[in-house]
Amino acid sequence: MPDRWTAVAALADPSRRALYDHVRHQDHPVTREEAADAAGISRGLAAFHLDKLVDAGLLRARYQAPSDQPRGRGRSPKVYEPAGDGLAVTVPERRYELIAEILADAVVDDPAHADDAARRLAGQRGRSLGAGLAEDGCDVLSALGGLGFEPRPDAQRRVLLHNCPFHALATRHTALVCGLNHAFLTGLLDGLGAADVEARLAPRPGACCVELNLPS
Template identity: 70%
Template sequence: MLADRSRRALYDYVRHQDHPVGRDEAADATGMSRGLAAFHLDKLVEGGLLRAGYQTPAGQPRGRGRTPKVYEPAGDGVAVTVPERRYELIAEILADAVAADPDDSARAAERLAQERGQAVGSGLRGRATPVEVLVDLGYEPAPQPDRILLRNCPFHALAARQTALVCGLNLAFLRGLTRGLDADLDALLVPAPGACCVQLRWGQSTALPYISPSGSAISSTRAPSGS
């Protein structure tokens, strides 16, 4: 369904918007005719990747006649991974944690996740912006004036099964990543439907307490070295 380049472009555009998208908007955004955009959008609905409804598109006054058709993502029920998931990262961290400390593998996994994130960030420091790094890691970042929202969880299926464990490791990884990048960002657990459980907030590196995945608070925002 997504092998067609035009169809993939439309799908990517619709799923990155925070509102239902009309045919005119989708056509303008992807540089194709309205008729071709409508054809591909309806094919995506038939394939279960989008759902359609009727309402006045955002920012347009309601006029006479039939309400325009709009499209939005079908949701988590669709088995499509765009962007790719990164389950191997969690698997490697957990396997190394069990090998390193069988008696307290959860704490070892938290430490290793942060170390792994810091190593990734350090390797990319000065070569890419935090947003570019997050894009490459599959988080689908949405920068806001005071924070970076993460629309996608690269560990979605595992987080659904073991929420506390996986979200805790995700938090530790992102804290390590921001340290490695030397970015003025703090990672916080902010669970929200249809998004990653972590948000990154700008300029909070000295204002917020660090909350470890195990739930204990540490006086400084940044986790102590080696924790």
């Protein structure tokens, strides 16, 4: 998965964006010559931009001989193809795919009791993610910040979460989404080894429905 802001910066150039769009819409790996013709630029400039897109994690590159080229005859051209599932950037940060994955897994896992299964799976997902972040050296605040919750400690030994990564869904299905969020954050804290930090539901307008209470 490419760093999103690096990828956004890479696509700021119109020629580079046109090359990326062309490669994504093809059903075959694209050579530098084909990309240059499609964008109406020189082969050298196309090669420069294509390699920048590779550096940003948006394309993959490899060498592939044309099907009509005899084996061992000449150098294989460099070809490009899309990398990953695409790119989505929101400000403030949203993570709707996380809720979607939990709900889809819950329906498959226990369709007759999908709501209970979703809360259980949300806790498991948070716990697994927290354990991985702990191995990377993240503490509670850095983990929450990286997930887009915008945590800010206050003088009352609370951590207020100023952004809800599930905002639009929470507005429409408050009880369901806030319950999943609470289960996810409880699991996340457990995975981080911060079980003494309490996640509790405390809805505030325009912010996350969960706040954290730090140990005294």
